[in-house]
Amino acid sequence: MNIRQLCCTFKVCTFGFFIFSFITTGNFYIFAASAPSASKKALTPQESFIISEIEKGSPASLKAAINKIRVSGKEMTITEQQYLALATSILKIVYPSERINWTVPDVSSDGSTYLSIMESVKMGAYAFDSVDSSDFLSLMLPSLVLFTAPGLKNYYEDAAASLILACKMNQASMLAPYMLGVLYVRQGKNNLAAEYLEKAFLLQSDCAAVGEAYAKVLLAQNKPKDAYNVAVKVLLKNNGNIQILTLCAEAAFAQRDFDLAENYITQVLQSDPSNAICQLMRARILVEKGEYLKAQAALDSFAKTEKPNKDYYVVRLYLLRDWNKNEHAAASLATQALKEYPQDTELLILAADISSSTGRKINDFSASQLASQVLGTDPFNANALYIIVKEAIKNEQWQTANERSNKLMQVRNDDKTKLLRVDVCLGLNNLAEAQSIAKELYASAPEKEEVQIMYIRVLIASKNISEASALIEKILPKASQRAKSSIYYQRSRIASTQSAKMNDLRSSLAVNPRNDEALYDLYKIYYNQKDYKKAQYYLKQVIAVKPFDEKLLKNQLELEKLLAQ
Known part of the structure; x- marks a missing residue:
C-alpha cells in the first residue's frame, strides 16, 4: 500500500452509508474507506440488479439499470440519484452516440467514491488514489480516462493491472475487457488487444463500439475474413451504422472482394457523401479495376476537402506508377509519404517496388x-520477399535469391512466384528445377504470354534451340506489342548470324524502344567491335531507362575515357 492509500483512513461510503473494513499491510492495520459492493452489504434485489447492470457496462445493461431506477414509481433516494448519474456518465463517455433522453439530477459527488472518480475522468485525469483492489467499479472506472483523454499515457501500467484484476473479479462485465482491449490497442499490443476484445464481443456481440474495435484489430492482424464476419454480425443489430458499414467495406476490400466492398461503400456515401475513408477506398477499387480516369476524379474530389493521408498517398502512387507511367514522380512522392508514415507496411512495399523499378x-x-x-x-x-528475391537476381546474389525464393514458395505458391523461381533457377544453372516448373506452368496456361516467354528462356538455357525457335515462330504473329519486343529479343539470343541477331534486336526496339535488354545487347555488340560512339549511343538509352544503375554508370565512365583517348 502506498502513502496515498495510507492517508485515506476513513471516508463516508459511496451512496450514503458507512462501511469499515480492515486491511492488512505488513505490520500496519488501518481503516480504509470502501465503495459499496454486493459482498460488503446486504443489498436489496433492486440495488443488486442496478449494480450488476452497471458493472456489465454495455449500452443495454446501463440502460437497464437506468430504467430500473426511473420506473420505480417513487421519488428517487440520494443513492438512486447517484446510481443514475454514474450509469448515465458511463454511457455518455464510452458510447457517445447513444441517445440520452432523460433528466439526470444535479447530485453532489460528496460521499461517493465512484462519482469522485468520474469527476477526475471528466477532467482527463486517472484517479490513482481511488483504486481499491477489493472493489470492481473502483478498479474499472478510473480507466474511463481512455475515452476522455486519449493522449494521456502516464497511467497505462496502473490501468492494465487494475483492469486485468477487474476482468478476473467479474467475468460478466463487458466493459472491463473492452477497455483493456482499447488500452492494448493504444500500446500497439494487438495480440493482447484481440484477446480481450474478443471476450467483450462474445459477451455483447451487438455492441457497435466493441464490434468496431474488435474488427479493426482483426484487420490490423491481417485477418480480413474474421473482421468481416464480426462487422456483419454487429451490423445485423445496428443497421445503417456508418462506422460498421465502413468496416464491412474495408474488410471486403482487404479480401479483394471489390464488388462486395463497393456495395457497402455505396451505402455509406449515400448517407455521408463526404466520407473520406470510402471516397479513397472507391478510388483504390477503381485503380485495381484499371479505371484510372475515374480513380483520378475520385482522388481529386477527396483532395478538395481533405489533407493528404496514408491512403491518399497509396492511391496517388498507384496512379503515377501504373497509369501515368511516371516512376520518378512516384519515387519522389514515395519519399514524401514515408517521411510522414515511416512504418506503414503498404507504403514500404509500394516504395520498395518503385525503388526496384527505378533503381533509385x-x-x-x-x-x-x-x-x-x-x-x-x-x-x-x-x-516483401518477392522484392528481396527480385533485387537479389538483379545483383546476382544467387544464394540470397535461392533462400528467399524457397521461403516465398512456401508462403505464396502462385504463378508469379513460380516465374520468379524460374529466374533464380536459371541464374543458379539449376536447369532440372527450371524445366520442371516451366513445363508445369506452360501445361496449365499455354496462352499466357509471360509463361510463353519464360518457357522460351528455359528452352534456350537447356540448349533446346529447335523447340525454342518453333515456339517463337508459332506465337510471334499473334503476340501483343509488349510481348513481341521480348520475343524478338529471345530470338536474337539464338540467331545464327550477327546480322540476324542485330535485326532481331532492332525489331525488338521498334516495338518497344525502352527494352533495356535489347539496348544493352546492342551496346555490347558495338563495344566489342570497338565502335565506341555507337556503343555510347545505346548505353545512354539504357541509362535513360535505368538512371540509377551503378553498373551502367561505371560503363559510361569507361566509355568516356575510351572516347577521350
Whole structure:
C-alpha cells in the first residue's frame, strides 16, 4: 500500500452509508474507506440488479439499470440519484452516440467514491488514489480516462493491472475487457488487444463500439475474413451504422472482394457523401479495376476537402506508377509519404517496388532495405520477399535469391512466384528445377504470354534451340506489342548470324524502344567491335531507362575515357 492509500483512513461510503473494513499491510492495520459492493452489504434485489447492470457496462445493461431506477414509481433516494448519474456518465463517455433522453439530477459527488472518480475522468485525469483492489467499479472506472483523454499515457501500467484484476473479479462485465482491449490497442499490443476484445464481443456481440474495435484489430492482424464476419454480425443489430458499414467495406476490400466492398461503400456515401475513408477506398477499387480516369476524379474530389493521408498517398502512387507511367514522380512522392508514415507496411512495399523499378533510393533506402523493414515485423510477407528475391537476381546474389525464393514458395505458391523461381533457377544453372516448373506452368496456361516467354528462356538455357525457335515462330504473329519486343529479343539470343541477331534486336526496339535488354545487347555488340560512339549511343538509352544503375554508370565512365583517348 502506498502513502496515498495510507492517508485515506476513513471516508463516508459511496451512496450514503458507512462501511469499515480492515486491511492488512505488513505490520500496519488501518481503516480504509470502501465503495459499496454486493459482498460488503446486504443489498436489496433492486440495488443488486442496478449494480450488476452497471458493472456489465454495455449500452443495454446501463440502460437497464437506468430504467430500473426511473420506473420505480417513487421519488428517487440520494443513492438512486447517484446510481443514475454514474450509469448515465458511463454511457455518455464510452458510447457517445447513444441517445440520452432523460433528466439526470444535479447530485453532489460528496460521499461517493465512484462519482469522485468520474469527476477526475471528466477532467482527463486517472484517479490513482481511488483504486481499491477489493472493489470492481473502483478498479474499472478510473480507466474511463481512455475515452476522455486519449493522449494521456502516464497511467497505462496502473490501468492494465487494475483492469486485468477487474476482468478476473467479474467475468460478466463487458466493459472491463473492452477497455483493456482499447488500452492494448493504444500500446500497439494487438495480440493482447484481440484477446480481450474478443471476450467483450462474445459477451455483447451487438455492441457497435466493441464490434468496431474488435474488427479493426482483426484487420490490423491481417485477418480480413474474421473482421468481416464480426462487422456483419454487429451490423445485423445496428443497421445503417456508418462506422460498421465502413468496416464491412474495408474488410471486403482487404479480401479483394471489390464488388462486395463497393456495395457497402455505396451505402455509406449515400448517407455521408463526404466520407473520406470510402471516397479513397472507391478510388483504390477503381485503380485495381484499371479505371484510372475515374480513380483520378475520385482522388481529386477527396483532395478538395481533405489533407493528404496514408491512403491518399497509396492511391496517388498507384496512379503515377501504373497509369501515368511516371516512376520518378512516384519515387519522389514515395519519399514524401514515408517521411510522414515511416512504418506503414503498404507504403514500404509500394516504395520498395518503385525503388526496384527505378533503381533509385527512396528516403535513403534501397528496395531491398525497404522490403527488409517489412520483414522485420512480418517475416513471411510475400510482397516483401518477392522484392528481396527480385533485387537479389538483379545483383546476382544467387544464394540470397535461392533462400528467399524457397521461403516465398512456401508462403505464396502462385504463378508469379513460380516465374520468379524460374529466374533464380536459371541464374543458379539449376536447369532440372527450371524445366520442371516451366513445363508445369506452360501445361496449365499455354496462352499466357509471360509463361510463353519464360518457357522460351528455359528452352534456350537447356540448349533446346529447335523447340525454342518453333515456339517463337508459332506465337510471334499473334503476340501483343509488349510481348513481341521480348520475343524478338529471345530470338536474337539464338540467331545464327550477327546480322540476324542485330535485326532481331532492332525489331525488338521498334516495338518497344525502352527494352533495356535489347539496348544493352546492342551496346555490347558495338563495344566489342570497338565502335565506341555507337556503343555510347545505346548505353545512354539504357541509362535513360535505368538512371540509377551503378553498373551502367561505371560503363559510361569507361566509355568516356575510351572516347577521350
